């Protein structure tokens with residue numbers, strides 16, 4: 001391929017990440033177009049220019065920021081998406097309901113996907129390298145990532161994020177940042193609209209979850225969460241451990 005060629009990645013986030021990384025590296029960067037065929041890909045992985053591949057030492061350790069020249073989301077490809085992959089997409093989509101004041105519930109699926117793309121693109125265009133604002137896209141991910149690791153990935157990413165979103169709402173409520181109706185709105189979106197479970201898997205050690213959350217990439221030692229509040233979702237450092245423990249105890253179990 002020459003510098004004038006274009007790589008086209010057709011598939012889910014795994015494919016578009018690899019295509020994007022290859023494009024970023026070949027001749028020090030050639031154009032790439034992502035044709036996304038999963039919900040996760042459409043609302044998340046294909047947007048924003050983060051590309052990465054896993055190596056034995058860890059996830060996404062090798063990668064580059066490389067923006068696609070275009071992203072195609074043909075929602076007819078979703079007809080064949082397995083149910084679990086669809087649920088994973090819904091976990092990420094649910095997050096977008098809390099990032100802006102938009103009433104995504106009032107939109108049909110294609111319009112909702114388009115709106116999610118616009119929300120992510122707007123955030124990334126203000127903070128491409130995650131120096132600040134882009135971190136709001138991690139809403140629900142602090143407990144979500146901890147649950148993925150603690151369950152040895154038997155809980156898929158989107159399923160874990162769904163639980164993490166409800167947990168973040170409970171923490172925000174305990175800190176007086178949001179009222180009970182906003183917590184109920186989280187249930188309306190995550191459980192009623194997307195049919196996702198917000199119950200924690202049984203048998204997990206609370207102390208392990210807290211340790212894992214302390215090692216979250218946003219953390220600077222204490223417990224750091226993206227939390228809802230009067231100014232919208234924002235990073236809150238040094239959330240008291242008692243509140244985190246209390247909210248973990250109040251989560252439903254599956």
Ligand SMILES: NC(=O)c1ccc[n+]([C@@H]2O[C@H](COP(=O)([O-])OP(=O)(O)OC[C@H]3O[C@@H](n4cnc5c(N)ncnc54)[C@H](O)[C@@H]3O)[C@@H](O)[C@H]2O)c1
Pocket residue numbers: 011012013014015017037038039040041044045046047048049050051052077078079080081082085088
């Ligand atoms: N770059 C980013 O910002 C970013 C963001 C989120 C996720 N990711 C990455 O994306 C990946 C997850 O993406 P994903 O959920 O799309 O998973 P995936 O790419 O692994 O695809 C999931 C499964 O669905 C199949 N599939 C794809 N499209 C299909 C279709 N239309 N019909 C039937 N089956 C189909 C795939 O073959 C695969 O088995 C992870 O590797 C993750 O690290 C990257």
